[in-house]
Amino acid sequence: MKFDVMVAGKAADLSNVCDAPEDLSQTESLETVLFAIEHGQICNGCKYEKYKEWIECRLDGGTFKSASGEVVGRLEEALSPNRCVRTTICPVLLPMNGAGVCAACTALDNTLRSGLSRFNQRPAEPNSHTAFIHLSRDKLLDLLRAERKRNVLLTKQLERLRASVEKMEATKHNGEYASMFHDLQSSMDAVTERVNNPVCKWESCTHKFPCIEELQQHIYHTHLKIEESSSQRQPLYKCRWESCTHTEFRSREAYKSHIQRHTGKPEDSFFALLLADQAKALKTTPEQMRWHPAVLRWCIQQHSRSENSYEAMRTSGFLKLPSGRTLLRYRNYTKPEPGWKSTKLSEMRQLYDKFIEIKRGRSDRSFIGGLFFDEVKVKEGLVWDCGSNRLVGFVDDEAALETDPTESAIATHILQFHFKSLFSKFYFPCAYFMTRAPTAADINRMFWEGVKQLHSYGFRVMLCCCDGAGSNRKFMLDNNAMSTTSTGVTTNHYGKWPIFFVSDPTHLIKKLRNNVSKSGFESWCTRLLTINGQPVLWKHFKEVVDRDKCRMTGYALLKEEHVHLTSFSRMSSRLAYDVFNKRVEDDMRVSHESETKSTREFISRVRSLIEVFSSHEWVSNPTDEIMRTLRGTMQWFEQWETQTKQQPKAFLSHQLVTDLRITVAGFEGLVKFLATDPRVKDLGLRLLPYRLSQDFVENYFSLQRSAGGANHNMTARAYGYQANAINQSQTIPRNLGHAAMTLPLPKNTSQPTSRSGSSSETS
Numbered sequence: 001m002k003f004d005v006m007v008a009g010k011a012a013d014l015s016n017v018c019d020a021p022e023d024l025s026q027t028e029s030l031e032t033v034l035f036a037i038e039h040g041q042i043c044n045g046c047k048y049e050k051y052k053e054w055i056e057c058r059l060d061g062g063t064f065k066s067a068s069g070e071v072v073g074r075l076e077e078a079l080s081p082n083r084c085v086r087t088t089i090c091p092v093l094l095p096m097n098g099a100g101v102c103a104a105c106t107a108l109d110n111t112l113r114s115g116l117s118r119f120n121q122r123p124a125e126p127n128s129h130t131a132f133i134h135l136s137r138d139k140l141l142d143l144l145r146a147e148r149k150r151n152v153l154l155t156k157q158l159e160r161l162r163a164s165v166e167k168m169e170a171t172k173h174n175g176e177y178a179s180m181f182h183d184l185q186s187s188m189d190a191v192t193e194r195v196n197n198p199v200c201k202w203e204s205c206t207h208k209f210p211c212i213e214e215l216q217q218h219i220y221h222t223h224l225k226i227e228e229s230s231s232q233r234q235p236l237y238k239c240r241w242e243s244c245t246h247t248e249f250r251s252r253e254a255y256k257s258h259i260q261r262h263t264g265k266p267e268d269s270f271f272a273l274l275l276a277d278q279a280k281a282l283k284t285t286p287e288q289m290r291w292h293p294a295v296l297r298w299c300i301q302q303h304s305r306s307e308n309s310y311e312a313m314r315t316s317g318f319l320k321l322p323s324g325r326t327l328l329r330y331r332n333y334t335k336p337e338p339g340w341k342s343t344k345l346s347e348m349r350q351l352y353d354k355f356i357e358i359k360r361g362r363s364d365r366s367f368i369g370g371l372f373f374d375e376v377k378v379k380e381g382l383v384w385d386c387g388s389n390r391l392v393g394f395v396d397d398e399a400a401l402e403t404d405p406t407e408s409a410i411a412t413h414i415l416q417f418h419f420k421s422l423f424s425k426f427y428f429p430c431a432y433f434m435t436r437a438p439t440a441a442d443i444n445r446m447f448w449e450g451v452k453q454l455h456s457y458g459f460r461v462m463l464c465c466c467d468g469a470g471s472n473r474k475f476m477l478d479n480n481a482m483s484t485t486s487t488g489v490t491t492n493h494y495g496k497w498p499i500f501f502v503s504d505p506t507h508l509i510k511k512l513r514n515n516v517s518k519s520g521f522e523s524w525c526t527r528l529l530t531i532n533g534q535p536v537l538w539k540h541f542k543e544v545v546d547r548d549k550c551r552m553t554g555y556a557l558l559k560e561e562h563v564h565l566t567s568f569s570r571m572s573s574r575l576a577y578d579v580f581n582k583r584v585e586d587d588m589r590v591s592h593e594s595e596t597k598s599t600r601e602f603i604s605r606v607r608s609l610i611e612v613f614s615s616h617e618w619v620s621n622p623t624d625e626i627m628r629t630l631r632g633t634m635q636w637f638e639q640w641e642t643q644t645k646q647q648p649k650a651f652l653s654h655q656l657v658t659d660l661r662i663t664v665a666g667f668e669g670l671v672k673f674l675a676t677d678p679r680v681k682d683l684g685l686r687l688l689p690y691r692l693s694q695d696f697v698e699n700y701f702s703l704q705r706s707a708g709g710a711n712h713n714m715t716a717r718a719y720g721y722q723a724n725a726i727n728q729s730q731t732i733p734r735n736l737g738h739a740a741m742t743l744p745l746p747k748n749t750s751q752p753t754s755r756s757g758s759s760s761e762t763s
Contacts, residue, residue, distance in 0.1 A: 005037065005093075012092040040093040043102045045084035046109045048075065054116040055085060073108055085112070191272050194264035201242040201262070215263050220256070270294055281320035291322055296330055303327050304707070304725045336720025338396045338414075340431045340453045347727075348419070348428045349457050355426050365685060366424040368497075370463025371450055372694050373443075374504075375413045375435070376701045376719075382410065383717040392717040396433045412436050414719055415443075417450055418697055419459060423685060429700060429723060430454070434716050440474035447475070448493075455494040463500050463670065465694055467507040468659040476501045476662055488666030489673075496679060502666040503659035504694035505613035506573045511656045512606050513576040516541075517565055530650040531598035531640060538563070540599045541579060544587050556583045573695070580606045608633045613667075613693065618686040622672045626689065634664045667692065700726070 005012045048055060055064065055075070064073035064085055073085045087104040094102060101109070132140065198215040200207045202223050209215040223240070237255035238248045241262045249255040273292050281289055291299075299321055303310040307324065314321040337343075355366065382393040395411045411434035420427035433446055451461045466472040479490040479501065489498045517538050519529040529536035542563045548554045562575050569575055585603045588596035612630045619626055637652075637660065644650040651657075667689070674685045704714060707722040714722065 005033065036093070040095065041100065043086065043090055043092055043094050043105055044100050045076065045086035045090065045105050046073070046101075046112055048083035048085060051085075051112040051116050054112060054119045072111075188272070188275065191264065191268050195269045195272055198263065203240045203242070212264050212268070216259070219259055219263065224252075224255075270298070274298075278320050286323070289322070291326075296322065296327070300327050300331055300725075331724050336723060338431075338433050338720070340449055344430060345453055345457050348430050351428060352426060352459075355424075365683065366421040366426045367458055368423060368460045368462055368685070369419055369421040369426075370465055370692075371447060371454075371461050372418045372420055372465045372697055373415060373447075374467055374694060374697045374701070375415050375469075376704065378411065378414050378434075378719060379713045379715045380410055380412050381715065383715050385717050392720075393715070394434065395436050410436065411716055413438075414716065415446065416697065416700065417446070418700070419454060419461075420691070420696065422463060422687060422691060427696060429727065432719070432723070438471055440471045440478055443471060443475045444478065451492065451499070452494050460495055460497060461492070461499055462497055463502065463666075463692070465502050465504055465692060467504045467694065468511060468655060470655070473503075473655065473658060473662075476503075477658075488662050488664075489669045498673065500666040500670040500673070502663045502692055505609070505663060506693055506695055508656070508659060508663060509580070509606065509610060510570070510573055510576045511659070512609075512652070513579050514565075514570055515652050515656060516602065517563075527649050529598075529602070529652070530644060530647065531601060532643070534598040536599045536602045540588055540592070540596050541584070543591070544584055547587065547591060556587045557581065558584060577610060579603075580610060582607065605633050605636055613689050615689045617688075619671055619689060620684075620686040621675045622668065624671075627668065627671060630664060630667070634660075 059075060062075045063071045064075070066072050071088060073087050076084055076086050085108065087102075087108050089104050090102055091104075094100065099106075135143070194212065198209045198212050200209070200215060200218060202219065205223070207218065209218065224237070237250070237252065239246045239255075239258055239262075241259075244262065246258060249258065273294050277292055277295050299310070302313070303324060310321075311324065313319060314323070352366065380393075382391045385392045393410055395409050413435050415433045415435045415438060416429060417431045417433075418427055419430045431446075431450060435442070438446075447464065454461055464476070466476075479499075488502070489500050492499045515527065516529060516536055518525055519527045519535070520537050520539055521528070521535075525538075541558070544556045545558045545560060545563050548556050548558060557578060561569055562579055565575075580603050585600045585607075588600050588603075608629055612626055612633075615626055617626065621627075637657070641651055641657065671687060674680055674687060703726050704719060704722050707725060
């Protein structure tokens with residue numbers, strides 16, 4: 001006997017609850033059917049109230065149809081206490097321990113959810129590109145009213161413009177306005193003449209120069225020296241410029257300020273460019289306006305410092321300036337990518353060529369420099385970059401991704417590489433890598449790839465500087481930084497000059513302070529530094545702070561933050577330098593001379609290192625006073641190590657000693673190479689020790705953190721785009737008339753950039 005189970009007029013499928021029999025000819029079959037009905041539950045379907053707005057738009061006679069017109073669901077009320085939508089293939093009955101909704105209704109629920117999402121995201125008004133034939137009568141009337149209102153506003157604006165034109169016509173006959181415009185025109189002509197044609201008009205001198213800076217240097221070093229040599233004990237300066245009748249000057253600075261009235265200032269070139277763009281912007285629409293690269297760079301600089309201030313200046317009407325969206329297109333023309341990229345190196349080469357052009361060859365050794373690198377913490381996680389259509393946040397190590405594409409392949413730090421010239425102020429952040437605890441082998445691969453790439457663009461790497469992290473130290477040791485002769489040098493396979501290694505001197509001073517801060521008899525102290533049998537105690541520094549508190553005015557200039565160190569204060573180089581100042585040593589000598597003898601000697605030796613690596617004096621020979629001081633200090637540390645060989649805790653940590661030896665050996669080897677090697681001896685290269693510091697990398701990281709506003713925990717994606725903003729907001733070249741910075745232009749402009757030629761190595 002055939003049968004059907006009906007639930008509220010709808011046939012139910014018992015196969016989801018039990019093995020349904022085909023007929024009821026046997027008693028067991030009837031018991032099975034009754035058991036299924038008793039222990040089954042009714043499918044709840046899709047809740048009507050949840051998708052009410054979307055369902056009501058699609059219901060047709062109680063049925064829900066797909067986009068193709070096929071009936072896929074029905075609105076039902078009898079099977080559940082609330083109204084619901086059920087698919088046409090719903091089995092109705094489900095097992096008692098099931099989810100309560102069948103698979104077919106679950107799929108329909110997902111479809112309804114997507115439809116509701118699209119329904120909620122629909123525009124409140126029709127698209128502006130919608131054809132009028134498809135608009136309703138009410139919408140057409142609304143558009144007509146809006147157009148009439150707009151027509152009234154445009155009519156009023158036209159009337160105001162006509163009134164302005166009539167007013168301008170009237171000013172032509174006004175003597176005051178005519179004089180003002182005449183003075184402005186004549187002043188601009190004079191500025192343009194000085195910028196484009198710098199000529200010396202000193203008496204009997206008619207030399208021409210390519211820029212204002214060289215004209216000023218010519219006057220200061222040629223004509224001004226003659227005036228000084230011909231004067232008496234009290235020199236008098238008199239301007240001998242053509243048609244100048246100014247009185248004599250007793251001050252050299254006042255004299256120079258007066259000379260600038262004749263020669264002009266380097267900033268005048270930018271002022272002329274800005275006014276020229278202002279005049280062009282008044283008669284050009286914003287869409288057709290093409291700004292000068294120097295003006296764009298200045299605008300990007302102001303916009304990067306403060307978006308609100310820039311917008312206030314742009315909308316004030318005082319100046320015509322490009323919008324923030326335009327600046328964003330220029331700033332992010334080069335998409336940020338980790339690694340050694342040709343686009344970034346080409347930008348670096350262009351900046352270097354402009355730098356040399358401004359200096360007019362006076363810094364032609366700027367292509368010789370060093371690679372400085374350090375790590376900064378970033379927010380761990382993956383971020384989608386719409387510009388490159390990829391996930392950003394993985395480590396830049398293909399081997400790691402292939403072997404373990406899990407959480408260990410997500411970057412937690414960024415390793416930033418900077419190229420810095422050893423003989424000028426030129427530097428550039430040339431590459432960065434997303435890392436997660438990089439090994440010495442990883443750093444070695446990145447470093448030598450950078451040396452190779454920089455060599456192909458005309459730059460020569462002669463120095464490597466990094467902090468004293470364990471992987472960095474092993475990287476330097478693996479590259480023969482500590483050979484048997486202790487030269488701190490390795491062979492450069494991409495050039496004829498060797499590469500010298502140094503550990504960042506600033507980090508060395510902080511490590512020396514951290515070592516002595518752990519020296520004492522207290523239970524928390526891990527060391528007891530001892531010199532000639534007498535301990536060097538951190539307690540002595542705390543006593544200096546206590547004595548300073550009792551004085552009316554502090555003498556040693558130490559505060560609680562100097563001696564009670566935290567995880568943040570231990571990283572402060574300023575606090576470390578203050579601890580070893582001369583006043584701290586003098587205070588110890590006056591108060592407890594005998595007890596603090598070893599501590600004072602330690603302070604004196606560390607201060608010698610500070611003076612050497614902070615010196616702004618040129619070093620050109622290994623026999624210079626600075627080099628003798630450095631060798632004497634290093635010999636003192638070696639003698640101290642020999643005395644405490646049997647007492648490891650009485651001396652500095654072996655990591656710090658290794659970094660100190662690498663730094664001293666590398667610095668001495670570099671100075672000796674520049675002074676004695678025949679390949680560079682004739683170039684007359686001199687070194688400024690303070691340029692070996694890594695502080696500018698820390699400053700770059702500070703700019704990165706400040707670029708994020710209140711959010712200092714930047715992501716890997718934000719780091720790259722903030723790097724573009726920082727590079728574009730650097731100081732503008734002063735000689736913009738002849739060496740303006742060329743910005744990469746978006747594709748819809750007609751001013752492409754071209755790669756400049758590369759410099760050749762003298763050796």
